[in-house]
Amino acid sequence: MQGVLDIPQELSVLEELIFDSLPRVETVFAGQLVSDLPPVDQMCSYIERYRGKMLRPTLALLCGVTANPEIDQLLDDKAFGQLITHSHIISGAVCEMVHMATLVHDDVLDEAEIRRRGQTINMLKGNEISVILGDYLIASAYELCSSLNSPVPSQIVGNASAVMCTGELLQLHNRENLSLDEATYIEILERKTAALIGAACELGALATLGFDQSIHPTTLALKGFGQYLGIAFQIQDDVLDLLGTEETVGKSVGKDLEKGKLTFPVIHHLEKTGVMDGTRSLMLLQKAASGDSSVFPEITEAIKSTGSVQATQELAESYVRQAKDALADLPASAGRSMLELIADAVIQRSY
Amino acid sequence: MQGVLDIPQELSVLEELIFDSLPRVETVFAGQLVSDLPPVDQMCSYIERYRGKMLRPTLALLCGVTANPEIDQLLDDKAFGQLITHSHIISGAVCEMVHMATLVHDDVLDEAEIRRRGQTINMLKGNEISVILGDYLIASAYELCSSLNSPVPSQIVGNASAVMCTGELLQLHNRENLSLDEATYIEILERKTAALIGAACELGALATLGFDQSIHPTTLALKGFGQYLGIAFQIQDDVLDLLGTEETVGKSVGKDLEKGKLTFPVIHHLEKTGVMDGTRSLMLLQKAASGDSSVFPEITEAIKSTGSVQATQELAESYVRQAKDALADLPASAGRSMLELIADAVIQRSY
Numbered sequence: 218m219q220g221v222l223d224i225p226q227e228l229s230v231l232e233e234l235i236f237d238s239l240p241r242v243e244t245v246f247a248g249q250l251v252s253d254l255p256p257v258d259q260m261c262s263y264i265e266r267y268r269g270k271m272l273r274p275t276l277a278l279l280c281g282v283t284a285n286p287e288i289d290q291l292l293d294d295k296a297f298g299q300l301i302t303h304s305h306i307i308s309g310a311v312c313e314m315v316h317m318a319t320l321v322h323d324d325v326l327d328e329a330e331i332r333r334r335g336q337t338i339n340m341l342k343g344n345e346i347s348v349i350l351g352d353y354l355i356a357s358a359y360e361l362c363s364s365l366n367s368p369v370p371s372q373i374v375g376n377a378s379a380v381m382c383t384g385e386l387l388q389l390h391n392r393e394n395l396s397l398d399e400a401t402y403i404e405i406l407e408r409k410t411a412a413l414i415g416a417a418c419e420l421g422a423l424a425t426l427g428f429d430q431s432i433h434p435t436t437l438a439l440k441g442f443g444q445y446l447g448i449a450f451q452i453q454d455d456v457l458d459l460l461g462t463e464e465t466v467g468k469s470v471g472k473d474l475e476k477g478k479l480t481f482p483v484i485h486h487l488e489k490t491g492v493m494d495g496t497r498s499l500m501l502l503q504k505a506a507s508g509d510s511s512v513f514p515e516i517t518e519a520i521k522s523t524g525s526v527q528a529t530q531e532l533a534e535s536y537v538r539q540a541k542d543a544l545a546d547l548p549a550s551a552g553r554s555m556l557e558l559i560a561d562a563v564i565q566r567s568y
Numbered sequence: 569m570q571g572v573l574d575i576p577q578e579l580s581v582l583e584e585l586i587f588d589s590l591p592r593v594e595t596v597f598a599g600q601l602v603s604d605l606p607p608v609d610q611m612c613s614y615i616e617r618y619r620g621k622m623l624r625p626t627l628a629l630l631c632g633v634t635a636n637p638e639i640d641q642l643l644d645d646k647a648f649g650q651l652i653t654h655s656h657i658i659s660g661a662v663c664e665m666v667h668m669a670t671l672v673h674d675d676v677l678d679e680a681e682i683r684r685r686g687q688t689i690n691m692l693k694g695n696e697i698s699v700i701l702g703d704y705l706i707a708s709a710y711e712l713c714s715s716l717n718s719p720v721p722s723q724i725v726g727n728a729s730a731v732m733c734t735g736e737l738l739q740l741h742n743r744e745n746l747s748l749d750e751a752t753y754i755e756i757l758e759r760k761t762a763a764l765i766g767a768a769c770e771l772g773a774l775a776t777l778g779f780d781q782s783i784h785p786t787t788l789a790l791k792g793f794g795q796y797l798g799i800a801f802q803i804q805d806d807v808l809d810l811l812g813t814e815e816t817v818g819k820s821v822g823k824d825l826e827k828g829k830l831t832f833p834v835i836h837h838l839e840k841t842g843v844m845d846g847t848r849s850l851m852l853l854q855k856a857a858s859g860d861s862s863v864f865p866e867i868t869e870a871i872k873s874t875g876s877v878q879a880t881q882e883l884a885e886s887y888v889r890q891a892k893d894a895l896a897d898l899p900a901s902a903g904r905s906m907l908e909l910i911a912d913a914v915i916q917r918s919y
């Protein structure tokens with residue numbers, strides 16, 4: 218999250234610690250994928266272009282530090298090796314690998330779209346490599362996770378991954394369902410995004426407290442923080458897909474409309490419109506889902522006109538508040554303050 | 569392997585034990601995929617059509633029984649609960665889930681082909697569901713594996729899965745490589761097939777001996793057996809793809825030629841042909857890989873003419889021999905005899 222946050226002076230030591238530790242996560246990540254087969258290494262180089270914001274490793278490391286009861290003293294003493302151990306680094310790398318596997322597999326679906334418009338054999342080869350590279354990332358994540366010398370992390374990561382898949386399946390099931398309701402939308406977000414972010418926070422905490430401390434209040438608080446934050450994060454992602462530009466967001470936008478995925482601004486808008494306007498909006502959404510992107514501007518104008526963007530921001534803010542509330546019983550510390558800053562930043566970002 | 573083997577009378581108690589235990593594997597398998605979301609359950613029902621020969625669970629159970637030093641006494645006493653525990657059942661289910669995930673993802677690639685010839689949106693949806701269902705199977709396998717209360721099974725399954733992916737990537741890399749050599753072909757088989765079959769045998773043995781017994785001679789013997797058997801199994805699969813009929817094999821045949829994958833009969837044939845005949849064969853193979861299936865009969869005739877089918881059978885037999893040799897230091901028992909029978913059956917099957 219470097220560059221997104223306006224970090225106050227008193228958190229600069231912690232910021233530097235996290236920032237300096239992320240390259241260690243990348244080293245473990247890359248090391249796990251190294252193969253004795255040169256062509257495999259060559260294909261793995263494709264994975265690098267998926268490198269993202271490193272949100273999950275950042276949270277794993279930061280929750281690990283925050284779970285340490287001596288955090289502020291250790292920061293003062295610059296006892297960094299006690300605050301961030303190899304277990305924290307591995308936890309961060311595992312979560313980023315699982316996350317990146319989902320990005321690689323998402324790409325399969327996107328490439329499939331491009332193929333719908335004509336390109337074939339190259340795209341087919343790309344598809345095959347993407348499916349298997351995603352599988353390789355998942356398998357490597359599990360193998361790395363098992364090096365934590367307890368079955369608990371494997372259970373957490375396996376469960377979070379399975380829950381993510383059920384979220385994706387639920388979303389697929391509701392594609393082009395123009396009467397999707399808020400509760401189901403939130404359920405999709407809890408599963409497809411919040412579960413893994415919660416797991417990253419949980420693993421970080423456990424790497425500090427011990428892997429038998431799953432029901433320690435600190436573990437539960439940090440896991441809960443991650444889960445609420447994950448929902449807020451995904452709501453903001455959905456807003457950016459609807460209203461952002463490709464230049465600022467850094468990836469294609471308008472994908473959700475194109476794929477017939479209803480997100481909160483649209484759900485709220487359809488709830489607010491009367492019968493006549495609602496019918497017009499439904500027609501526009503159907504056109505968008507059938508590939509007619511010329512209707513996008515009219516859709517976004519309609520959504521703004523019902524105050525639905527504002528309502529979405531308020532929804533995201535309510536989850537950020539719940540994320541911070543989850544930390545309420547933790548002692549004040551640099552770690553807790555930094556987590557609170559990240560929570561705010563997640564819904565202020567424009568990329 | 570029920571129905572494939574000609575089981576002698578003295579092995580009938582063991583045969584019945586394995587046969588009666590496989591439904592328990594299926595129950596654990598299905599139970600792990602159950603979701604509280606009805607649409608997810610509905611989509612998981614697609615997975616059932618991938619149900620296969622249950623080779624991996626059979627081997628996990630049988631290796632578990634064989635690793636038991638009291639096997640023959642316990643069989644006599646019908647102390648079945650001591651021979652096959654819940655850990656064996658879980659080990660079998662985990663390996664079958666990982667295997668089935670690869671079948672589901674293979675199907676993505678096959679569906680992609682069908683789409684090349686025209687069908688689109690339904691196929692696209694199928695593709696997406698297949699990718700995510702495969703991921704769900706893998707994640708569920710890992711979650712289930714972590715219930716074995718040791719990180720060792722997770723390490724074994726994570727590693728075998730990663731190695732499988734490298735085998736698939738190596739195979740993709742060598743697609744349409746008409747100068748693929750025997751060593752690379754065997755390397756692909758070791759990775760994409762033998763690693764998981766070896767892991768199934770290893771897990772079965774460890775479920776009996778204890779998960780800290782990875783370097784116990786019995787574990788190593790049974791793992792080695794599985795690895796050699798896996799190579800023999802895949803060689804036979806490749807022969808069936810080339811020479812079998814869709815009716816007997818039960819799936820599409822000729823896929824390897826169509827996808828430009830060289831298998832041993834072709835590699836051997838190209839080695840044996842002179843310059844003139846070799847050029848003709850290469851031309852036919854290129855035609856096959858570009859989608860012209862009318863050349864298949866001429867290719868198979870050419871391959872038979874150089875004795876390459878015979879040579880392939882001999883190669884498969886040599887791996888069956890090595891598989892049996894791996895068991896040489898185990899005491900004679902019903903389990904060992906049954907494993908030897910399975911080894912022979914693997915290359916005698918026509919499906």
